[in-house]
Amino acid sequence: MIFFYTILCLLPSLSASAIDEDLIIERRPHHVDWEDLFMEYNKYSAPDRSRQEVNLTLEIIDISFHRVLFELVQTWRDERLRFVGSVRVPVPSHIQPWYPDTYIRNGWDVIVEQKSLELNYDGTFSLRQKYQATLDLDEKNKLFQDLTLVISSFNNYGTERINYNLISSKSEVKNYEHISLHKVSRKSDNIYFDDLHIGIHYSPVISQPTTTQKYESSTLAQSNNSTK
Numbered sequence: 005m006i007f008f009y010t011i012l013c014l015l016p017s018l019s020a021s022a023i024d025e026d027l028i029i030e031r032r033p034h035h036v037d038w039e040d041l042f043m044e045y046n047k048y049s050a051p052d053r054s055r056q057e058v059n060l061t062l063e064i065i066d067i068s069f070h071r072v073l074f075e076l077v078q079t080w081r082d083e084r085l086r087f088v089g090s091v092r093v094p095v096p097s098h099i100q101p102w103y104p105d106t107y108i109r110n111g112w113d114v115i116v117e118q119k120s121l122e123l124n125y126d127g128t129f130s131l132r133q134k135y136q137a138t139l140d141l142d143e144k145n146k147l148f149q150d151l152t153l154v155i156s157s158f159n160n161y162g163t164e165r166i167n168y169n170l171i172s173s174k175s176e177v178k179n180y181e182h183i184s185l186h187k188v189s190r191k192s193d194n195i196y197f198d199d200l201h202i203g204i205h206y207s208p209v210i211s212q213p214t215t216t217q218k219y220e221s222s223t224l225a226q227s228n229n230s231t232k
C-alpha cells in the first residue's frame with residue numbers, strides 16, 4: 005500500500021519536470037546568458053575609446069509652443085557583447101553596459117518619458133527614448149518660429165570623443181515637416197564635443213484654393229436654397 009502511494013506521489017512530479025525540460029528546450033534560441041556575456045566587461049570604457057560612433061534616428065511627435073515631444077533612437081556597436089543567435093533581446097534592467105551620455109544641451113525641463121534598451125546578437129545596442137523638452141526659438145529666425153534641438157555628449161563618458169550621425173529624421177507635425185542638420189564642434193576644458201544642431205523649421209502650408217472655393221460655393225448654394 006505504501007509502495008503504491010509513493011508511485012502516485014512521484015507521478016505528478018515526473019511529468020512536471022518533463023514539461024519544464026520541454027520549455028527550456030523551446031526557449032534555447034532566444035536565451036542570452038547575461039552573466040557569461042558580461043564577464044570581464046568594463047562598463048566605464050566605450051567600445052571605441054578614441055572615437056565612438058553613435059547613430060541617431062529622430063521622430064518629432066508633437067510641438068506645442070516651444071515644447072517638443074520626440075522619439076530618439078541611438079544605436080552603437082559593442083563588439084565585446086556579440087552572442088550566438090540571430091535575435092535582438094531586451095536588456096534586463098540590472099545589466100549595466102556602457103552607453104553614450106547623450107543629452108539635450110539646449111533643453112529646458114527635459115523629461116525622458118519612456119525608454120527601452122535592446123541588444124542585437126552582433127553587439128549592436130538600440131536605445132529608444134521618448135523625450136519632452138522646451139526649446140528656445142531660433143535667435144536668427146524668431147519671426148518664423150523655427151526651433152533648434154542641440155544633441156550632445158555630456159562628458160564623452162568612456163571615450164575621447166563621440167561622433168553622432170543622424171541617419172534619419174521625420175516630423176509628422178503640421179507646418180513643421182522640414183528638418184535641417186549641421187554639426188558644430190565645441191571645445192571645453194580641452195574636451196572636444198561634436199554637437200548636432202537639428203533645425204525644426206516652421207513652414208506653413210498655404211491653404212489650398214480648391215478647398216476654399218468648395219466651401220464658398222456650398223455656402224452660396226445654401227443661401228440660395230434658403231431664399232426659396
Ligand SMILES: *[C@@H]1O[C@H](CO)[C@@H](O)[C@H](O)[C@H]1NC(C)=O
Pocket residue numbers: 059079080081128169171
Ligand atoms: C551607423 O550608420 C552607418 C551608415 O548608415 C552604418 O553603416 C552602420 O552600420 C551604423 N551602425 C550602427 C551601430 O547602427
Ligand SMILES: *[C@@H]1O[C@H](CO)[C@@H](O)[C@H](O)[C@H]1NC(C)=O
Pocket residue numbers: 221224225228
Ligand atoms: C444663387 O442664385 C443666383 C440668382 O438666382 C444665381 O445667379 C447664382 O448662380 C446662384 N448661386 C449658386 C451657387 O447656386
